[in-house]
Amino acid sequence: NSQPPVTLGEIKCFMGLNILMGIKKMPSYKDYWSARIDLRDHFIASCMSRNRFSWLLGHIHVNDNTLQPKKGHPGYDKLLRPIELVGKHHEVYIDNFFNSVELQLSLQNDGIYICGTVRPVRKGFPKDLAGDKQMNRGDSDWRVSDTGIVAAKWKDNKPVHFLSNFHNPEDQQRICTNDYNAHMGYVDKCDMYKSCYEIDQRAATGGKSLSLKEFRLAVANGLIGADPEVLQRGRRSNGEIINKFKVQVPLERRTDKASHMPVHGTKVRCAKCNTRKDPHRTRWHCSSCNVGLCLQDKKNCFADFHKK
Numbered sequence: 001n002s003q004p005p006v007t008l009g010e011i012k013c014f015m016g017l018n019i020l021m022g023i024k025k026m027p028s029y030k031d032y033w034s035a036r037i038d039l040r041d042h043f044i045a046s047c048m049s050r051n052r053f054s055w056l057l058g059h060i061h062v063n064d065n066t067l068q069p070k071k072g073h074p075g076y077d078k079l080l081r082p083i084e085l086v087g088k089h090h091e092v093y094i095d096n097f098f099n100s101v102e103l104q105l106s107l108q109n110d111g112i113y114i115c116g117t118v119r120p121v122r123k124g125f126p127k128d129l130a131g132d133k134q135m136n137r138g139d140s141d142w143r144v145s146d147t148g149i150v151a152a153k154w155k156d157n158k159p160v161h162f163l164s165n166f167h168n169p170e171d172q173q174r175i176c177t178n179d180y181n182a183h184m185g186y187v188d189k190c191d192m193y194k195s196c197y198e199i200d201q202r203a204a205t206g207g208k209s210l211s212l213k214e215f216r217l218a219v220a221n222g223l224i225g226a227d228p229e230v231l232q233r234g235r236r237s238n239g240e241i242i243n244k245f246k247v248q249v250p251l252e253r254r255t256d257k258a259s260h261m262p263v264h265g266t267k268v269r270c271a272k273c274n275t276r277k278d279p280h281r282t283r284w285h286c287s288s289c290n291v292g293l294c295l296q297d298k299k300n301c302f303a304d305f306h307k308k
Contacts, residue, residue: 004265014056016047016222020216047224048290089111091166092115117161138156262285262293263286270282273301
């Protein structure tokens with residue numbers, strides 16, 4: 001309730017910052033707004049406050065809630081599962097981190113086939129399968145529940161445990177080797193192929209060489225609303241040295257004819273008078289520049305900041 005309504009421009013800026021953070025990576029997204037000048041990213045920090053970015057990150061919801069049944073009504077699902085999979089008997093293969101008897105039953109009721117390795121300590125997994133010392137390499141043992149869930153154990157160099165809700169329990173070769181090995185590893189393959197086309201790979205476009213990194217930067221800047229001509233390195237266009245401790249706003253944005261209105265919000269550093277040795281904080285923000293600016297009887301950084 002303390003946050004102002006979200007605008008379309010903010011959503012575009014938020015999406016652009018996420019793309020930019022994928023190029024300029026840091027251990028935590030909060031580091032982009034760090035008070036340490038050797039860690040802080042001044043461009044990102046000038047586009048949106050950390051609190052606003054955190055709030056959007058925690059509240060943005062990419063889904064159509066009108067399609068979800070109300071709580072307490074039939075069909076309600078807190079996670080709003082992918083309906084396109086339900087009832088169509090798709091085969092899903094997973095590893096032991098996700099698999100369980102409970103998940104097998106749930107997806108079986110939704111008409112989804114699932115198979116994968118499982119940790120033998122999971123609740124409901126049978127404890128009376130053949131012991132490790134009683135099995136040789138290539139041996140297998142299995143149990144099947146009244147609901148058709150197959151629990152299998154296959155001895156390779158070490159024992160491997162499986163759960164499936166659609167395999168024939170007598171066909172252990174198919175469960176333990178053929179199907180599982182054939183369908184697992186797709187994510188690893190995807191990552192391998194993606195690594196061949198990282199953002200510094202070059203792509204020919206109309207006779208010019210444009211890197212995918214430059215393309216992503218252009219998309220990010222377009223969403224954020226930054227002018228590529230003013231994003232120069234080292235110094236501003238008028239020769240002014242950039243103060244790395246202050247929030248940076250392009251001069252063209254500060255002095256444009258947009259309606260710069262003071263808005264009361266959370267306490268942040270003043271973009272005009274704040275320095276490392278003499279910090280100044282204010283609750284007044286510029287609605288257009290999205291930075292904090294002092295607005296007092298004897299000190300009007302808001303007006304001074306927007307002068308050429």
